[in-house]
Structure formats: C-alpha cells, structure tokens
Amino acid sequence: MASTENHVAIIGAGPAGLMAAEVLAQGGARVTVYDAMPSAGRKFLMAGRGGLNLTHSEALPQFIARYREAALRLQAAIEAFPPEALRAWCEALGEPTFIGSSGRVFPKAFKASPLLRAWLRRLDAAGVRFAFRQRWTGWDDEGRLLFQTPGGTSAVAADATVLALGGASWPRLGSDGGWTTILTGKGVAIAPLRPANCGFTIAWSDVFRTRFEGQPLKGIALSFGPHGVRGEAIITRAGIEGGAIYALSAELREVIAAKGETILKIALRPDVDRAELAKRLSAPRGKQSFSNFLRKAAQLSPVAVGLLQEATISAGQSLSAMPPERMAELIKAVPIRLTGVAPIARAVSSAGGIALDELDADYMIGKLPGVFAAGEMLDWEAPTGGYLLQAAFATGVTAGTGVLRWLAR
Numbered sequence: 040m041a042s043t044e045n046h047v048a049i050i051g052a053g054p055a056g057l058m059a060a061e062v063l064a065q066g067g068a069r070v071t072v073y074d075a076m077p078s079a080g081r082k083f084l085m086a087g088r089g090g091l092n093l094t095h096s097e098a099l100p101q102f103i104a105r106y107r108e109a110a111l112r113l114q115a116a117i118e119a120f121p122p123e124a125l126r127a128w129c130e131a132l133g134e135p136t137f138i139g140s141s142g143r144v145f146p147k148a149f150k151a152s153p154l155l156r157a158w159l160r161r162l163d164a165a166g167v168r169f170a171f172r173q174r175w176t177g178w179d180d181e182g183r184l185l186f187q188t189p190g191g192t193s194a195v196a197a198d199a200t201v202l203a204l205g206g207a208s209w210p211r212l213g214s215d216g217g218w219t220t221i222l223t224g225k226g227v228a229i230a231p232l233r234p235a236n237c238g239f240t241i242a243w244s245d246v247f248r249t250r251f252e253g254q255p256l257k258g259i260a261l262s263f264g265p266h267g268v269r270g271e272a273i274i275t276r277a278g279i280e281g282g283a284i285y286a287l288s289a290e291l292r293e294v295i296a297a298k299g300e301t302i303l304k305i306a307l308r309p310d311v312d313r314a315e316l317a318k319r320l321s322a323p324r325g326k327q328s329f330s331n332f333l334r335k336a337a338q339l340s341p342v343a344v345g346l347l348q349e350a351t352i353s354a355g356q357s358l359s360a361m362p363p364e365r366m367a368e369l370i371k372a373v374p375i376r377l378t379g380v381a382p383i384a385r386a387v388s389s390a391g392g393i394a395l396d397e398l399d400a401d402y403m404i405g406k407l408p409g410v411f412a413a414g415e416m417l418d419w420e421a422p423t424g425g426y427l428l429q430a431a432f433a434t435g436v437t438a439g440t441g442v443l444r445w446l447a448r
C-alpha cells in the first residue's frame with residue numbers, strides 16, 4: 040500500500056493510463072491524470088463506434104502469439120491481466136460482455152461510451168484527479184514535469200510518472216507521437232512509429248475510383264507470399280483498406296518499405312474452384328452485356344467486376360477476350376499492385392515506440408528511474424480483433440503495479 044502522500048502523475052487518459060490510475064488509486068497513491076485533450080478516452084470512444092471489440096476469447100497461447108516479435112515481452116503482463124480478467128472488470132462496472140461468432144469479445148451495450156462513463160465515475164470516487172488541456176513537454180532542471188496549458192507553462196512535482204501517450208494514429212484524438220522527441224533526448228531507444236492495421240495506396244484509374252470509392256469487397260480471400268486471410272476490404276479513393284487488409288498490413292508494409300511496391304492477390308470467389316468457374320463462364324452469353332454476364336455466371340458484385348476490368352486494363356489485356364479458363368484463374372487471384380502505405384494518421388494503430396529492452400519487468404524505463412510506460416507507445420503491434428485494447432489494459436495494470444512497488448521501496 041502506497042502512502043497517500045505519494046503523488047503519481049499519469050500522462051495520457053486512454054485505456055492504458057486510466058487502468059494504471061485505477062491500480063494506483065486502489066493501492067493508496069494520490070493520482071492525477073494529465074491529458075492534452077479536453078476529455079478522456081477520445082480514441083477509445085472512436086474504437087467503440089464499430090462495436091468496441093475489447094478482447095478475444097481464443098486460448099491464451101494463441102492469443103499471446105498474435106503480438107509477433109513482442110509476444111515474449113508482453114506475455115507476463117497479459118497473463119497477469121488476461122481476457123477473462125478484462126471481462127470480469129467490465130462486468131464489475133455494470134457492462135457485461137459477450138463472445139461474438141468470430142470469437143471476439145464485445146460489451147453487450149456494443150458501445151464504448153457507457154463503459155467509459157462508468158469507469159470515470161469509479162475513478163472519481165477513488166479520488167483520481169483529472170487535468171485536461173495539459174500538453175506534456177518534458178522535464179525541467181529540477182526533474183519536475185512540464186506542461187503547456189491554456190494559462191501558460193506549469194511545472195508539476197511527482198514521486199512517480201506513468202507515460203501512456205499512445206502511438207501516432209488518429210492524431211486529432213490526441214496521440215500524435217510528439218513524445219518521441221522528448222524521450223530520444225533522454226537517451227531512450229525509440230523504434231520509428233509506423234502505420235499498423237493500415238490501408239495501402241493503389242494507382243486506380245479515374246473511372247474505377249469515381250465509380251467504386253467506398254464500395255466493399257465481401258467474402259474475399261487475400262494472399263501475399265506465404266500469408267493468406269479471408270474477410271472484407273473497402274475500396275478507397277487512394278487505394279484499399281479494411282479488416283482483411285489490416286490482417287496482412289505488417290508483412291505488406293515491410294516489403295513496401297524495402298522494395299517500394301508489391302503485388303497482393305485477391306480471390307473474388309474463394310469457395311468456388313477454378314474448374315467450376317471456367318464451366319460457368321463457358322455458358323452462352325446471349326444478349327447480356329459482358330458485365331452482366333460476369334455478375335450472373337460467377338456471382339460477382341459490380342465492384343468485383345470492376346476490379347477484374349481494372350486489373351486487365353492496367354496489364355494491357357482485354358477481359359472479354361479471355362478464354363474461360365484464364366478468366367476463372369484471374370477471378371481466383373486478381374493481382375493488385377500496392378504502391379505505398381496509407382498515412383499513419385489514418386491507421387487503426389501504430390507500430391514502433393519505446394524499445395521493450397528499455398523497460399524492466401515493472402515497465403519502468405531504466406534510463407529514467409521512477410518513470411514508467413504503458414500502452415501503444417511501447418514497441419509492439421497486433422492485429423485488430425481485441426488484441427490492441429487487451430495489451431493497452433494489461434500493460435497499464437503492470438505499470439500501475441510497478442509504480443506501487445517502486446514507491447514501497
């Protein structure tokens with residue numbers, strides 16, 4: 040139990056920072072949460088617009104493996120606050136959860152706002168203080184935290200600090216990555232922030248872009264080298280994004296960084312074999328337009344037909360002149376040239392951040408005694424599906440627990 044004389048500053052009012060604040064308040068510390076935005080949990084609320092996928096129900100070994108290279112370093116934090124604990128925590132806030140058909144876990148309210156409101160009420164009752172419109176700018180010569188506020192610069196003395204400033208995706212919601220310069224100046228190793236769960240750019244023709252921007256490609260399968268995934272994607276003005284794209288984004292991003300571009304293959308009818316498609320496409324067309332014939336014979340949506348035509352035109356070929364066997368082959372693997380990565384500001388999350396080797400087991404930064412870090416500002420990435428929020432919550436718990444141990448020492 041920490042003395043209530045100990046003041047702990049949490050910088051960042053997202054899930055990681057709020058969870059660290061809760062652990063610390065329960066442990067007896069005096070806690071203030073600082074944030075540059077006018078209110079708490081802005082990106083958390085944005086995540087809830089699609090239903091708030093809190094975590095996932097798959098077995099813990101498979102769950103932890105989703106964190107790729109960072110899995111071993113995050114394992115202890117996630118085991119200490121696993122998906123079951125997150126669900127129980129939600130239940131205690133009056134927001135029960137359920138497991139969807141994909142194994143993903145959602146609050147029954149299917150929104151973030153009721154959960155956040157209940158959480159903030161509990162933090163307020165625990166004595167957690169909030170200070171908004173406070174942009175952290177580093178430390179002064181006496182080791183005090185410096186904030187730029189509407190009234191000017193303020194200096195705050197803290198016995199310990201938890202940094203939970205997020206990555207660099209959706210900067211208008213508060214996580215702009217500006218903290219990287221501050222910590223680099225202190226000698227902390229930072230992996231460059233990069234888009235994760237992101238879209239990619241494609242040089243669409245004006246005709247395709249104008250007609251199909253915003254249209255979904257449903258029931259598709261994507262393949263890229265040894266990697267494959269099924270799901271949906273959305274045509275954007277500049278390229279393509281969506282759940283299936285996000286699942287391959289890390290691999291695609293790295294190849295594009297090395298080579299400047301790459302080819303992604305899209306199976307428009309993954310459940311129909313090539314021979315069956317060729318048979319259907321061999322049927323007489325009659326008086327139908329070619330597009331209508333394709334839609335009916337192969338059960339392709341208008342955007343799928345447009346994608347086929349876009350791919351053949353860019354390759355200098357004629358789709359209507361192709362033999363059925365070649366057309367079926369193309370439907371099973373439409374090659375799409377990705378020319379770049381969509382901006383990090385549009386990404387669901389970001390990769391990179393504080394190198395995990397800079398942290399001890401309690402998530403304290405070794406070069407900055409008494410300064411802890413949690414959440415997306417650490418160097419890890421994960422797919423969508425509940426893994427992002429779970430790691431934010433779990434690392435917040437670990438950092439908060441670590442601060443209590445630090446204060447006790």
